[in-house]
Amino acid sequence: MPKRLLLNVFEMNCVGHITHGLWRIPGNNRHRYNDIRYWTELARTAEAGQFDAIFIADVLGAYDVYGGSAAPALREGLQIPNNDPMLVVPAMAAVTDHIGFGITFSTSYEPPFAFARRMSTLDHLTNGRVGWNVVTSYLPNAARNFGLATEIPHDTRYEIADEYLEVLYQLWEGSWEDGAVVRDAANGVYTDPDKVHPIDHVGEHFSVAGPHLSEPSLQRTPTLFLATGSPAGIARAGKHAEVVFTGGHGVQRTADAVRDAAQGAGRDRGDVKFVTQAAVITAPTQREVEDKVAQYKDFASEEGPLIHGSVPFDALSHPRNRTVRDALEAEGVDGGERLVGRVALDATVGELIDRVNEAWNGAFWAAGVPEAVTEQIEGWLDDDGIDGINLRQYHSFDTVRDFGTYVTPLLRERGRLPERYADGETLRERVTGGPARLPASHPAATYRHTSVPA
Amino acid sequence: MPKRLLLNVFEMNCVGHITHGLWRIPGNNRHRYNDIRYWTELARTAEAGQFDAIFIADVLGAYDVYGGSAAPALREGLQIPNNDPMLVVPAMAAVTDHIGFGITFSTSYEPPFAFARRMSTLDHLTNGRVGWNVVTSYLPNAARNFGLATEIPHDTRYEIADEYLEVLYQLWEGSWEDGAVVRDAANGVYTDPDKVHPIDHVGEHFSVAGPHLSEPSLQRTPTLFLATGSPAGIARAGKHAEVVFTGGHGVQRTADAVRDAAQGAGRDRGDVKFVTQAAVITAPTQREVEDKVAQYKDFASEEGPLIHGSVPFDALSHPRNRTVRDALEAEGVDGGERLVGRVALDATVGELIDRVNEAWNGAFWAAGVPEAVTEQIEGWLDDDGIDGINLRQYHSFDTVRDFGTYVTPLLRERGRLPERYADGETLRERVTGGPARLPASHPAATYRHTSVPA
Numbered sequence: 040m041p042k043r044l045l046l047n048v049f050e051m052n053c054v055g056h057i058t059h060g061l062w063r064i065p066g067n068n069r070h071r072y073n074d075i076r077y078w079t080e081l082a083r084t085a086e087a088g089q090f091d092a093i094f095i096a097d098v099l100g101a102y103d104v105y106g107g108s109a110a111p112a113l114r115e116g117l118q119i120p121n122n123d124p125m126l127v128v129p130a131m132a133a134v135t136d137h138i139g140f141g142i143t144f145s146t147s148y149e150p151p152f153a154f155a156r157r158m159s160t161l162d163h164l165t166n167g168r169v170g171w172n173v174v175t176s177y178l179p180n181a182a183r184n185f186g187l188a189t190e191i192p193h194d195t196r197y198e199i200a201d202e203y204l205e206v207l208y209q210l211w212e213g214s215w216e217d218g219a220v221v222r223d224a225a226n227g228v229y230t231d232p233d234k235v236h237p238i239d240h241v242g243e244h245f246s247v248a249g250p251h252l253s254e255p256s257l258q259r260t261p262t263l264f265l266a267t268g269s270p271a272g273i274a275r276a277g278k279h280a281e282v283v284f285t286g287g288h289g290v291q292r293t294a295d296a297v298r299d300a301a302q303g304a305g306r307d308r309g310d311v312k313f314v315t316q317a318a319v320i321t322a323p324t325q326r327e328v329e330d331k332v333a334q335y336k337d338f339a340s341e342e343g344p345l346i347h348g349s350v351p352f353d354a355l356s357h358p359r360n361r362t363v364r365d366a367l368e369a370e371g372v373d374g375g376e377r378l379v380g381r382v383a384l385d386a387t388v389g390e391l392i393d394r395v396n397e398a399w400n401g402a403f404w405a406a407g408v409p410e411a412v413t414e415q416i417e418g419w420l421d422d423d424g425i426d427g428i429n430l431r432q433y434h435s436f437d438t439v440r441d442f443g444t445y446v447t448p449l450l451r452e453r454g455r456l457p458e459r460y461a462d463g464e465t466l467r468e469r470v471t472g473g474p475a476r477l478p479a480s481h482p483a484a485t486y487r488h489t490s491v492p493a
Numbered sequence: 494m495p496k497r498l499l500l501n502v503f504e505m506n507c508v509g510h511i512t513h514g515l516w517r518i519p520g521n522n523r524h525r526y527n528d529i530r531y532w533t534e535l536a537r538t539a540e541a542g543q544f545d546a547i548f549i550a551d552v553l554g555a556y557d558v559y560g561g562s563a564a565p566a567l568r569e570g571l572q573i574p575n576n577d578p579m580l581v582v583p584a585m586a587a588v589t590d591h592i593g594f595g596i597t598f599s600t601s602y603e604p605p606f607a608f609a610r611r612m613s614t615l616d617h618l619t620n621g622r623v624g625w626n627v628v629t630s631y632l633p634n635a636a637r638n639f640g641l642a643t644e645i646p647h648d649t650r651y652e653i654a655d656e657y658l659e660v661l662y663q664l665w666e667g668s669w670e671d672g673a674v675v676r677d678a679a680n681g682v683y684t685d686p687d688k689v690h691p692i693d694h695v696g697e698h699f700s701v702a703g704p705h706l707s708e709p710s711l712q713r714t715p716t717l718f719l720a721t722g723s724p725a726g727i728a729r730a731g732k733h734a735e736v737v738f739t740g741g742h743g744v745q746r747t748a749d750a751v752r753d754a755a756q757g758a759g760r761d762r763g764d765v766k767f768v769t770q771a772a773v774i775t776a777p778t779q780r781e782v783e784d785k786v787a788q789y790k791d792f793a794s795e796e797g798p799l800i801h802g803s804v805p806f807d808a809l810s811h812p813r814n815r816t817v818r819d820a821l822e823a824e825g826v827d828g829g830e831r832l833v834g835r836v837a838l839d840a841t842v843g844e845l846i847d848r849v850n851e852a853w854n855g856a857f858w859a860a861g862v863p864e865a866v867t868e869q870i871e872g873w874l875d876d877d878g879i880d881g882i883n884l885r886q887y888h889s890f891d892t893v894r895d896f897g898t899y900v901t902p903l904l905r906e907r908g909r910l911p912e913r914y915a916d917g918e919t920l921r922e923r924v925t926g927g928p929a930r931l932p933a934s935h936p937a938a939t940y941r942h943t944s945v946p947a
């Protein structure tokens with residue numbers, strides 16, 4: 040049986056997410072992100088195209104390394120202004136029946152008890168269509184927005200994240216037993232109190248009494264997404280993730296490493312799916328495709344990837360043939376380590392700019408007529424070891440509409456997408472092919488309450 | 494001109510909010526609070542009845558004083574299980590055009606930066622239809638859910654609340670100047686960075702750098718509701734509140750005190766409106782009204798108000814003619830101070846139970862044919878000094894539908910409600926009759942950025 044594609048829209052509650060400068064294309068709706076109808080139209084369009092989920096990124100501060108302030112990001116509309124990612128989900132859920140929602144939320148700054156209730160609420164409101172993209176925060180400005188002088192050190196962030204998950208698993212899986220809610224009107228019993236438990240968690244970073252305030256939702260723990268790259272990230276992803284969001288070349292190596300880690304943690308290698316960011320630009324004719332690509336290139340901002348990539352000096356103000364080392368020295372900036380792995384310090388500024396812009400477009404890029412891009416996508420699944428894509432939007436809503444109109448039918452024909460959505464399916468069932476609840480091999484399952492017989 | 498009624502639905506994201514036991518009435522929809530269609534139907538019904546807003550209460554823990562544990566509250570479904578109040582708003586906003594939303598959120602436990610963005614997001618998504626009911630948390634269990642051994646002392650809670658508001662005002666009013674967002678596609682400028690400012694707040698309880706992440710919404714600061722009773726609360730309400738939610742008898746005294754405080758803080762006496770919880774039970778005939786009242790009394794839980802009121806001993810297990818003092822002593826409970834102002838310690842247990850149940854029904858209670866309840870409401874406005882009501886729901890959605898069907902048209906006729914909603918009106922415009930933004934006399938206005946001319 041051909042491998043099924045996990046198909047997500049990649050979104051963020053802002054003007055400029057990753058295709059910098061393209062909000063300026065006439066007819067692009069990105070500047071309407073404040074408008075609830077932007078979100079309901081996006082959700083309907085994506086559901087018409089049989090997307091599995093809308094995956095919503097987030098940041099909690101401004102990019103302020105490039106140019107030494109947030110001014111370049113503000114000018115570009117690059118992830119600032121931005122709005123909360125959770126709050127658009129109920130609006131989209133109200134006008135759809137099937138599509139899922141992946142919400143980015145950081146374990147670094149907000150108390151787990153309130154977050155646990157928010158996700159349970161969303162899982163109830165969406166009938167189990169919600170996923171959580173677990174991230175730790177990395178922007179220095181974000182740390183300063185939450186009372187910290189500087190970003191939390193990498194290892195501490197991960198330690199906090201681990202305890203955060205532990206608290207959430209206890210609230211979601213352990214606090215309310217199955218069957219706790221009886222809704223027995225005749226006897227006046229809504230909940231059987233014997234089946235609801237405090238968690239009394241006392242840890243290094245959190246103390247949480249419980250019980251969880253929400254009754255169990257269809258998935259209890261939302262479908263768990265993790266983005267990863269680093270070795271510590273791979274161990275965590277192997278332990279916790281159901282879907283890993285990973286990028287660039289070398290996906291297969293990351294996937295192997297995460298699967299090894301999953302196996303080491305007592306899970307099945309197949310318990311983790313891999314999704315990558317991808318570009319798919321299509322139209323009925325090659326000519327139209329070329330016009331689109333040309334337009335996107337025309338409107339693309341060269342500065343955007345430099346801001347987003349936190350390049351530590353104002354690269355565009357230097358002659359392209361100057362070396363990066365000389366440019367850094369001229370600006371008196373000690374930021375060479377931020378460039379490691381991109382270019383050597385004796386590369387030219389022009390090479391750096393090109394490299395950053397090119398990296399931004401990513402390894403998974405398809406532009407062509409529907410048959411051609413469909414074949415490319417099949418290659419990604421069969422040869423590159425991925426299970427799905429987060430579709431980068433160049434134009435909202437053309438990118439999603441084009442995919443749904445031209446590519447989805449071909450993917451269905453080739454057995455890469457099901458014939459239709461399954462009614463009442465939770466996001467976990469759709470993504471994993473298993474039941475609505477986490478399997479017993481997942482660490483969250485250890486917190487499930489087992490009544491001790493008398 | 495007759496005084497206009499502010500008309501809100503009183504809600505909470507749970508089964509049992511304040512009319513305890515009534516979820517058991519056949520046909521009541523309260524057990525559907527997990528279902529998004531509960532909320533969209535409620536919002537449509539309320540908008541059809543020209544309600545001004547849906548006011549959503551919240552708690553962050555379980556009531557666990559009565560009976561010494563959360564078991565009685567769980568059994569009753571009394572405010573537990575409960576879900577997040579904010580997340581139902583976008584679903585309701587997606588299917589309505591006019592009705593506002595008042596959201597209860599506590600300043601005690603969550604970081605202001607994230608909350609500021611959430612409220613701005615909601616103000617954008619609702620086109621300025623959102624209000625914030627500012628509360629400090631009082632449940633001991635809530636404190637333990639957020640890492641604290643016990644509830645924060647009253648005065649400290651208020652100190653934190655004051656600084657919380659200060660941070661929010663800076664983010665909402667001061668961080669982005671009017672005109673900062675230019676959306677100039679031709680020149681590639683989304684935001685003019687010179688008009689966006691960090692707040693660099695460093696205080697006793699919070700350090701927040703900024704800038705605010707969201708661009709300015711229609712209201713910027715959401716319409717501000719405060720519930721009050723205590724002297725410290727009156728001073729705060731006088732300073733900050735646009736609408737005070739107050740209860741019971743003596744509303745006029747509270748209103749006078751708050752208006753004095755407002756005047757002392759440099760605001761107009763009329764800048765604060767007063768809203769009280771009220772019951773309005775109506776039907777076309779007196780006989781139907783009586784049937785309804787009888788049914789509500791039949792299903793009412795006698796225990797509910799005791800749990801909700803944190804009565805410190807299991808009153809229903811004692812003979813009604815035992816004195817409260819003896820009952821407390823028999824249970825070895827030192828909780829007399831929690832009963833102060835309700836009954837004397839030498840009153841009987843029966844008197845305590847009756848008093849608590851009676852207090853629960855409140856001072857503003859109208860049951861009768863439409864003309865009769867309309868006259869009562871007019872009396873509340875003209876003689877009791879209130880400006881509006883939060884309508885207590887006995888039956889969802891009958892209570893709201895009955896009011897909209899039978900009472901709203903009469904209130905319109907008598908000039909107590911406008912003929913129709915004004916198009917595009919924000920909640921602040923509707924509630925205050927003024928502009929969408931806070932007036933210059935409000936303390937939030939002091940944080941507005943004034944560019945210093947060179």
